[in-house]
Amino acid sequence: MHSIKIYVFPAFTDDYSAHPGQIFPGLMERFRSLVEEAAFAIDPHLQSFDFQINNFLQDELRNQFITCLYSCAVSSLLREKFVIPQMSVGFSMGIYAAMVDSGAVSVRAALELIRMAFDSLKEGTLGIHCGMGAIIGLDRKDIEILINQNQLDVEISNQLAPFSFIVSGEYKNIERLLALSKEEGALHTRIFPVTLPYHALLLKSGAQAFAEKIRPIRIGIPANPIISVIDQAVLTTPEALRDELVRNLYHPLNWMATCQRLISQGRCEFIECGPSASLIKNARFVEGDYRFLSFNMAMRQ
Amino acid sequence: MAKITENTREEVAAIVRDFFAEECEVDKSMINDTTNIIKDLDGDSLMFLELIEIFKKKYNLDIELKVIGKYAVKHPVTTIGQLIDMQMLIIEHENRLLDLDNKN
Numbered sequence: 455m456h457s458i459k460i461y462v463f464p465a466f467t468d469d470y471s472a473h474p475g476q477i478f479p480g481l482m483e484r485f486r487s488l489v490e491e492a493a494f495a496i497d498p499h500l501q502s503f504d505f506q507i508n509n510f511l512q513d514e515l516r517n518q519f520i521t522c523l524y525s526c527a528v529s530s531l532l533r534e535k536f537v538i539p540q541m542s543v544g545f546s547m548g549i550y551a552a553m554v555d556s557g558a559v560s561v562r563a564a565l566e567l568i569r570m571a572f573d574s575l576k577e578g579t580l581g582i583h584c585g586m587g588a589i590i591g592l593d594r595k596d597i598e599i600l601i602n603q604n605q606l607d608v609e610i611s612n613q614l615a616p617f618s619f620i621v622s623g624e625y626k627n628i629e630r631l632l633a634l635s636k637e638e639g640a641l642h643t644r645i646f647p648v649t650l651p652y653h654a655l656l657l658k659s660g661a662q663a664f665a666e667k668i669r670p671i672r673i674g675i676p677a678n679p680i681i682s683v684i685d686q687a688v689l690t691t692p693e694a695l696r697d698e699l700v701r702n703l704y705h706p707l708n709w710m711a712t713c714q715r716l717i718s719q720g721r722c723e724f725i726e727c728g729p730s731a732s733l734i735k736n737a738r739f740v741e742g743d744y745r746f747l748s749f750n751m752a753m754r755q
Numbered sequence: 756m757a758k759i760t761e762n763t764r765e766e767v768a769a770i771v772r773d774f775f776a777e778e779c780e781v782d783k784s785m786i787n788d789t790t791n792i793i794k795d796l797d798g799d800s801l802m803f804l805e806l807i808e809i810f811k812k813k814y815n816l817d818i819e820l821k822v823i824g825k826y827a828v829k830h831p832v833t834t835i836g837q838l839i840d841m842q843m844l845i846i847e848h849e850n851r852l853l854d855l856d857n858k859n
Contacts (some may be wrong), residue, residue, distance in 0.1 A: 590800045591824045617804060617820055636828060642800030735801050737777025739808075 457721040457745070460681075461539040461555060463548030464728040466514070467521045468647070470505045473729040474750045478531065483519050485527040488561060492523055496565045505562050514648045515572045519565055521728065525534075525551035526561055528727040537725065537752055541679045541688075543712060545733055546612070546652060548701055549680070555727070556676035558695055562673055570667045571703060575650050578660025584651040585625040586611065586631050590618050591641030597621070600634045611653035612683075612707040615739035622651035653707050661703040668699065683707040686715040709733075710740060713753055717742035725752045759847050767846070768839050770809065775835065778802055788836030803838075810842055819850045826852050 474481065493501040496519065503510060503520050510516035525548065531553075544552035548565040559567070589597060594610065597619055601608050606621035621631060632643040651657060671681050673692040680689045682698055684705045689695050716722050722744040726733050734746040747755075776783040779796040792798040807823060810816060823845060833837045844852060 590804060591820050593820075596821065615801075615804075618801065636824075639819075639824030639828075641803060641820065641824045641827060735799070738801070738805055 458719060459537065459539045459720055460716060461542040461543045462724050462726050463525045463542065463551040464521060464726065464733060465546035465548045466517050467729055468511060470508050470729045472731060473505050477750070478554050480671055481527060481531055484530065485524055488523040488527055490708060491561070492519060492565055493560050494579055496569065501745065509616070512647050512702070515569065518568050522551045522564055522568060524570065524729055526554050527701050529555040532725065532727070532752060535753060540680055541681055541703040543681045543683060545683060545709060546707060549699065551727065553678050553695060556678050556680060558674050558676040558692065567668060567671060567699065571664050574664035574667060575657050575660035575703060578657060578663060579650065583625040584623065584649060584656065585623045585628045585652060586620060586646040586648050587622055587628045588644050588646065589635045589640050590630065592635055592638060593617055596638060597635065600631060600638060604630065604634060606631050609654045609706060613710045614736040615710055618736060622654035623656065628684070643729065651667045652703065653705060655704055657704040664702045664703060668696070683709060683712045686712050709736065713737055713740040717744045723747060759787065763846065764833055764839065764843055767842050771806065771839050771842065774806055774809065786835055788834060790835045791833055792835060792838065793833070801820060810846065814846050816846065816849050818845060822852050829856060
């Protein structure tokens with residue numbers, strides 16, 4: 455039975471233990487070649503990236519660069535193997551790799567966009583200690599009540615599953631919310647190693663500055679539609695993608711709703727274009743006719 | 756409320772072991788009561804969540820996740836054996852799980 459193939463691009467990578475570079479010929483070479491080019495054009499420190507120690511785990515800008523480059527290497531190999539997507543989704547900051555894969559921007563432009571976003575958001579939150587965290591085991595209403603009752607400057611910035619959420623905001627408020635969530639009965643909470651509250655209104659002024667900075671960046675027509683994780687819109691034009699890049703920085707996402715919307719269109723096959731299976735883990739709670747494949751699984755089909 | 760029989764623990768243990776064997780891609784024979792869920796199997800809280808959903812459906816349980824979360828804070832689970840014991844308590848006591856602490 456025919457299924458809709460959808461590439462999914464992660465934002466950050468905290469674990470390269472499942473990295474299949476030794477298994478699939480060409481992946482390491484392609485990734486290293488992209489890193490070399492990026493080191494020359496964007497950031498010389500990228501050359502020192504090491505899978506074993508994941509030395510950019512605490513460096514959110516370089517983590518994004520490396521994740522983007524890795525995703526680009528993976529998706530280009532998949533395309534060569536004729537695993538061609540009908541559409542793609544960029545999870546959070548994974549949107550840049552999705553745009554490279556679809557041909558809307560070059561790898562170099564994607565890295566420049568990532569850096570412009572990071573710099574703009576940093577400038578926009580100067581003097582505010584921000585962060586993000588995860589709460590597993592409470593529902594949206596439980597979390598909203600905790601936020602409102604304790605007047606915390608925190609937003610739910612993504613819903614991954616019925617009982618799995620990401621929150622963004624001021625760091626001390628994130629810490630407080632996670633502690634309150636544990637008291638309320640959350641099964642698990644954790645702080646992310648990031649310094650920006652991605653997908654929260656706190657970033658609106660930074661996002662507006664970013665919109666100005668990216669005017670000279672050329673964005674082309676994507677070869678396949680890219681699905682918005684904000685409102686599940688189907689993005690097919692350079693203008694829509696440009697708007698999405700800006701909105702993506704300060705609007706809350708809904709990963710669960712995005713999966714549900716895609717699955718409602720027919721049998722789906724999601725392929726995670728990254729080194730781990732973090733998005734696959736979250737997708738298990740979405741009901742419907744679909745498969746979620748890692749790069750490993752997709753290549754072995 | 757689910758009826759606990761002498762076979763229930765075996766049934767629960769089999770479901771737990773099958774689940775982790777499949778999720779963590781390890782041989783079922785490698786999983787026993789002393790297996791550490793995080794260190795040995797690289798398990799995570801989402802797996803725990805999924806397992807709870809499986810038992811909720813199988814035994815038609817009336818239990819809120821946050822009741823389990825509150826109980827787990829006081830009674831942390833690290834091994835497969837402890838997880839099976841906790842699932843048995845969940846099946847037996849459902850939303851009254853926290854009353855166990857008040858009785859003790």
